[in-house]
Amino acid sequence: MKPAPFDYVAPTTIDAACALLAEAGGGALVLAGGQTLMPLLALRMSQPFIVVDINRIDALKGVTRVEGGTRIGPVTRQNDIITDTILAEALPGLVTATQHVGHHQTRDRGTVGGSIAFGEPAAELPAAAVALGATIEARSIRGTRRIAADALYLGPYATALEPDELVTAIHFPDWPAGTITLFREVARRPGDFALVGLIGAFAVTGGRIARVGIAWFGMGPTPIRARQAEAALRGQPAAGLDARGVAALAVADTAPFDDHHATAEYRRTVGERIFSRALAEASVLF
Amino acid sequence: MSEHHIAVTINGRLHQATVEGRQVLGDFLRVTAGLTGLHLGCEHGVCGACTIIVDGKAVRACLMLAAQADGTSITTVEGLAAPDGTLHPVQQALRDAHGLQCGFCTPGIVMTLAALMQAPAPATEETLLAAMSGHICRCTGYQGIRRAIRALTARPPGEPA
Numbered sequence: 187m188k189p190a191p192f193d194y195v196a197p198t199t200i201d202a203a204c205a206l207l208a209e210a211g212g213g214a215l216v217l218a219g220g221q222t223l224m225p226l227l228a229l230r231m232s233q234p235f236i237v238v239d240i241n242r243i244d245a246l247k248g249v250t251r252v253e254g255g256t257r258i259g260p261v262t263r264q265n266d267i268i269t270d271t272i273l274a275e276a277l278p279g280l281v282t283a284t285q286h287v288g289h290h291q292t293r294d295r296g297t298v299g300g301s302i303a304f305g306e307p308a309a310e311l312p313a314a315a316v317a318l319g320a321t322i323e324a325r326s327i328r329g330t331r332r333i334a335a336d337a338l339y340l341g342p343y344a345t346a347l348e349p350d351e352l353v354t355a356i357h358f359p360d361w362p363a364g365t366i367t368l369f370r371e372v373a374r375r376p377g378d379f380a381l382v383g384l385i386g387a388f389a390v391t392g393g394r395i396a397r398v399g400i401a402w403f404g405m406g407p408t409p410i411r412a413r414q415a416e417a418a419l420r421g422q423p424a425a426g427l428d429a430r431g432v433a434a435l436a437v438a439d440t441a442p443f444d445d446h447h448a449t450a451e452y453r454r455t456v457g458e459r460i461f462s463r464a465l466a467e468a469s470v471l472f
Numbered sequence: 473m474s475e476h477h478i479a480v481t482i483n484g485r486l487h488q489a490t491v492e493g494r495q496v497l498g499d500f501l502r503v504t505a506g507l508t509g510l511h512l513g514c515e516h517g518v519c520g521a522c523t524i525i526v527d528g529k530a531v532r533a534c535l536m537l538a539a540q541a542d543g544t545s546i547t548t549v550e551g552l553a554a555p556d557g558t559l560h561p562v563q564q565a566l567r568d569a570h571g572l573q574c575g576f577c578t579p580g581i582v583m584t585l586a587a588l589m590q591a592p593a594p595a596t597e598e599t600l601l602a603a604m605s606g607h608i609c610r611c612t613g614y615q616g617i618r619r620a621i622r623a624l625t626a627r628p629p630g631e632p633a
Contacts, residue, residue, distance in 0.1 A: 187515035187516065188494070188496070188499070189494040189496070190494070191473035191492070191493075191494055192473065192474075192493055192494055193473065193474040193493055194474050194476065194493030194494070194537060194539050195474070196539070196540070217537075217540075220535050220536060220537075220540075221517060221532075221535055224496075224516075224517065224534070224535040224536070224537075225516035225517050225518075225535070227494075228496070228515055228516045228534070229516060237493065237537075239537075239539075239540060241540060265529075269593070288606075289520070289603065289605050289606030290530065290584070290588070290602065290603040290605075290606055291520060291523055291530045291531060291532055291584060291603070291606040292517065292532065292535070292606065294529040294530055294531050295529075295531050295532070295535060295536070375605065376602065376605040377605040377606060
């Protein structure tokens with residue numbers, strides 16, 4: 187249970203980190219909070235030549251308000267998300283989702299960017315990024331680009347990020363005042379990855395659902411956006427929703443699998459049930 | 473394989489050492505610094521036995537590299553009791569409530585509770601119990617740990633509810 191040998195570097199600027207990643211030609215891994223990468227190194231499932239520790243780059247930390255949204259530095263600790271006053275106001279759904287990530291002790295180190303960039307399909311934060319319409323800012327020596335969270339996840343732990351790219355910010359757009367966020371997670375024990383989970387944001391104006399974003403986690407190879415359910419809800423009157431019908435549509439977009447934690451059938455059944463209950467509960471608040 | 477010179481304050485004393493890039497903080501603290509009160513159980517972040525306090529936060533010593541600890545201030549279970557041997561309130565509460573059996577998981581539990589008791593946010597029975605999800609006790613001695621937490625968060629007699 188000791189990591190294989192590697193070179194460790196801890197740059198203090200984004201430029202230096204990008205230069206190191208470029209130079210490594212794919213042989214480097216980025217170390218953020220380490221709550222996933224360190225186990226992978228210990229188990230030797232990952233054997234990079236170089237570990238680029240980004241914890242000493244201050245420019246990658248903190249939460250700031252920007253035009254039309256909130257910018258979160260990738261090395262912001264998960265526990266700091268939970269207590270952040272800006273986020274309590276702007277993104278309460280993200281705060282709730284973060285409360286379910288790991289344990290207090292892992293959230294003290296674990297970061298938002300690390301979780302989003304790793305892309306564990308049963309993790310809360312990638313799904314939150316998809317549901318809330320986040321974009322990921324990625325930088326390399328070749329330039330900076332923005333990737334919609336929706337387009338980031340290609341498969342389990344596989345993302346559209348290139349090996350030389352560093353996540354430099356996560357941008358969450360503002361949702362209208364009064365937006366209701368639903369979060370549901372079914373796990374055997376607190377802190378476990380979800381067997382089934384969902385996060386949804388609903389903005390109601392003039393009695394109609396004006397804007398909606400829903401994503402599942404633990405329901406397939408990536409976080410999965412419930413596109414059919416979103417389409418069915420968008421523009422509809424918020425009163426008298428067919429919660430069970432929409433839940434069935436939402437589950438239709440998932441691709442859960444059997445594993446030693448639960449069967450695909452179990453995940454679909456539980457998913458449909460928690461979705462319809464959550465929507466019925468939320469419709470009282472619309 | 474890189475080597476790094478680090479300076480870490482451990483239990484109030486400055487330690488300087490040269491470590492391999494890949495060396496895990498928990499191994500450094502046990503093997504180099506000799507602090508074997510820190511217990512390494514699963515070594516991949518699941519069991520919580522190796523929890524220590526780094527710059528005021530409860531973290532897993534198996535999920536940090538020693539090189540990352542350069543410049544930090546660390547408290548291990550050895551650093552909690554007063555120099556005259558008076559136990560830290562968390563240690564005393566666990567002792568009083570029979571909150572340990574074999575004791576392997578105890579140092580980690582003690583450090584999580586100590587970190588939360590000194591955190592700016594008030595420690596409540598609920599928050600302390602929730603943080604116990606990050607610890608596994610294979611003696612299943614959880615009821616004693618719960619009693620200790622209840623004692624730690626009980627209001628002193630006479631204080632209004």
